[in-house]
Amino acid sequence: MTNIFRLAYLLKPYLKQSIGALLLLSAVVAMDLAIPRLIQKIIDQGIHQRNQDVVISTGLLMLGISLLSVLFAIGNNTLSVKVGESVARDLREAMFLKIQSFSFGNIDRLKTGQLMVRLSSDTSAIQRVVQVSLRIGTRSPLLMIGSLILMVKTSSTLALTMLPILLITTAIIVFFVMKMEPLFQAVRQKLDRLNIVLQENIAGIRLIKAFVRADFECGRFEKANTGFTGDSIRVMRMMASMPPILTLCLNAGMVLVIRSGGLDAIRGTMTIGEVVAFTNYLLTTMAPLIFMAMISNVWASGIASANRVMEVLDILPDIQDNPEPTAMPEHAPGHIAFERVSFRYNNASEASVLDDISFIAEPEKTLAILGATGAGKSTLVNLIPRFYDVSSGRILIDGIDIRALAEKSLLSKVAIVPQETVLFSGSVFDNIRYGVPEADKKQVIEAAKAAEAHDFILNLPKGYDTRVEERGVNLSGGQKQRIALARALLSSPKILILDDSTSAVDIETETRIQNALHLKHRRCTTIIVAQRVSTVLKADKIIVLEKGRIAGEGDHARLMQTSTVYREICDSQLGSETLPESPGGTSKKQEKQP
Numbered sequence: 001m002t003n004i005f006r007l008a009y010l011l012k013p014y015l016k017q018s019i020g021a022l023l024l025l026s027a028v029v030a031m032d033l034a035i036p037r038l039i040q041k042i043i044d045q046g047i048h049q050r051n052q053d054v055v056i057s058t059g060l061l062m063l064g065i066s067l068l069s070v071l072f073a074i075g076n077n078t079l080s081v082k083v084g085e086s087v088a089r090d091l092r093e094a095m096f097l098k099i100q101s102f103s104f105g106n107i108d109r110l111k112t113g114q115l116m117v118r119l120s121s122d123t124s125a126i127q128r129v130v131q132v133s134l135r136i137g138t139r140s141p142l143l144m145i146g147s148l149i150l151m152v153k154t155s156s157t158l159a160l161t162m163l164p165i166l167l168i169t170t171a172i173i174v175f176f177v178m179k180m181e182p183l184f185q186a187v188r189q190k191l192d193r194l195n196i197v198l199q200e201n202i203a204g205i206r207l208i209k210a211f212v213r214a215d216f217e218c219g220r221f222e223k224a225n226t227g228f229t230g231d232s233i234r235v236m237r238m239m240a241s242m243p244p245i246l247t248l249c250l251n252a253g254m255v256l257v258i259r260s261g262g263l264d265a266i267r268g269t270m271t272i273g274e275v276v277a278f279t280n281y282l283l284t285t286m287a288p289l290i291f292m293a294m295i296s297n298v299w300a301s302g303i304a305s306a307n308r309v310m311e312v313l314d315i316l317p318d319i320q321d322n323p324e325p326t327a328m329p330e331h332a333p334g335h336i337a338f339e340r341v342s343f344r345y346n347n348a349s350e351a352s353v354l355d356d357i358s359f360i361a362e363p364e365k366t367l368a369i370l371g372a373t374g375a376g377k378s379t380l381v382n383l384i385p386r387f388y389d390v391s392s393g394r395i396l397i398d399g400i401d402i403r404a405l406a407e408k409s410l411l412s413k414v415a416i417v418p419q420e421t422v423l424f425s426g427s428v429f430d431n432i433r434y435g436v437p438e439a440d441k442k443q444v445i446e447a448a449k450a451a452e453a454h455d456f457i458l459n460l461p462k463g464y465d466t467r468v469e470e471r472g473v474n475l476s477g478g479q480k481q482r483i484a485l486a487r488a489l490l491s492s493p494k495i496l497i498l499d500d501s502t503s504a505v506d507i508e509t510e511t512r513i514q515n516a517l518h519l520k521h522r523r524c525t526t527i528i529v530a531q532r533v534s535t536v537l538k539a540d541k542i543i544v545l546e547k548g549r550i551a552g553e554g555d556h557a558r559l560m561q562t563s564t565v566y567r568e569i570c571d572s573q574l575g576s577e578t579l580p581e582s583p584g585g586t587s588k589k590q591e592k593q594p
């Protein structure tokens with residue numbers, strides 16, 4: 001519930017419009033309340049006393065009031081819709097910005113489907129709460145309170161008779177609202193689950209087809225869909241049972257008023273006009289109660305959504321700049337030092353993914369990290385741009401602990417080509433200059449040439465203007481990797497990290513890329529992650545990683561002599577024939593694919 005009050009804070013920028021909406025609404029309520037009094041006047045002073053003038057003048061006044069009421073209601077509607085939509089837009093923006101601030105660890109814990117529901121359905125539910133609150137949600141209680149006062153003024157004894165019915169009706173509504181809130185929460189959770197399954201399926205549709213797993217996936221989807229439907233039915237059933245119960249209360253009240261008021265009128269202690277006015281006030285007391293009950297689902301789902309949205313807004317990014325961050329020097333050489341670094345993904349998890357890692361990557365040199373799948377290579381390089389923080393030890397760049405550096409400053413010097421290539425829909429040109437939007441065509445072409453992408457891009461239907469479809473489906477794996485590489489090279493980084501980013505290109509192209517990198521980007525520290533020995537042969541230093549620990553360090557020739565693990569990897573991939581003795585040489589042997 002506190003989250004709903006926190007949401008009220010979002011109304012602050014729209015205070016004027018909100019107050020305007022509420023003032024217009026109050027005027028509408030005042031006019032609604034005047035109508036039964038005017039009816040009473042028509043009956044008692046007009047019809048009963050056969051005074052035609054009273055009937056006509058009061059009738060015209062009623063008409064005028066009704067017209068004005070319509071105009072004010074339209075004004076209230078316009079303002080409340082505007083405020084509701086604006087609050088939803090602000091919330092979506094706040095959530096979007098929050099998600100952008102998340103570090104890799106936060107993203108690992110949150111599911112994409114969940115975030116999508118919170119950004120879309122939950123913000124819409126909150127928007128409905130705001131709109132409803134500025135309209136019927138405020139109108140109903142005001143109308144109810146006004147009607148109650150006027151009921152007491154018309155006949156306090158009759159009003160007292162109505163009290164138990166009003167209390168029972170209120171209790172029923174509170175009961176329903178309290179019962180429905182957790183149910184709405186459950187429905188939202190099931191919707192999350194449904195979205196996660198849906199998203200995984202759409203993203204992985206090709207794989208599902210390739211492995212003929214459509215039946216299995218249909219089963220998974222059906223389970224999520226049935227779960228969602230089941231909970232939705234429970235909520236709807238509850239909602240549907242409320243109006244008939246409340247209508248019963250209203251009818252019981254009417255019977256009581258007509259009976260007691262009728263007897264009072266016969267006794268002459270009440271006029272017929274008063275009885276009619278009282279009946280009307282009973283209606284304007286009970287009907288808002290029923291309306292409020294009907295919109296209680298909007299409230300219940302709004303509260304549930306507010307909790308879920310606030311949950312995201314309350315998350316603190318795992319990685320934040322310290323209060324006085326240091327900027328990387330403009331001409332930083334790019335010297336990297338790992339000092340006794342250990343890392344585990346969740347501090348709760350038992351095993352370390354990296355254990356006591358120490359090494360140095362020299363400026364303008366190439367360091368390769370080789371190891372079997374799951375050895376911890378990607379994890380290791382992800383620590384350099386501080387995607388995750390080390391669990392112990394420290395990483396220094398040019399002598400500065402990266403935790404002391406400003407995130408933006410660090411990332412402006414480090415470029416990473418991740419293992420999984422991500423391209424956005426848009427032109428090839430725009431994808432390459434994603435990190436440097438101001439880059440001109442010449443710079444883009446230069447980067448593409450260094451990444452061995454220029455020739456294939458020219459052969460695409462519209463060259464650099466060819467549209468990359470969603471997730472790059474119209475490009476091959478190797479082509480995507482080369483565009484991603486060009487994107488990283490364009491930012492002229494001081495530290496370039498290639499995380500198995502040439503795994504999908506053939507060995508010949510990979511060699512050309514490496515030569516180009518060596519020529520044009522020799523002034524940056526390059527870290528190459530690879531499973532393929534051929535990728536690392538030319539590196540100045542190779543680190544062999546085994547189960548999160550360093551199992552060998554040195555250049556190819558040295559490792560061939562000192563590291564059994566390295567020799568075994570070489571043997572398994574290149575065979576046992578003589579390999580080049582020194583870095584820079586090329587293997588004459590026909591290479592085997594891993």
Ligand SMILES: Nc1ncnc2c1ncn2[C@@H]1O[C@H](COP(=O)(O)OP(=O)(O)OP(=O)(O)O)[C@@H](O)[C@H]1O
Nearest residue numbers: 108345353371372373374375376377378379380531
């Ligand atoms: N986001 C994550 N959350 C939890 N565990 C993870 C995460 N990413 C990787 N791991 C675990 O960390 C270990 C090392 O993974 P990593 O991706 O670093 O290996 P790798 O050597 O790069 O493997 P590959 O060559 O197959 O890419 C693996 O056991 C993996 O399951």
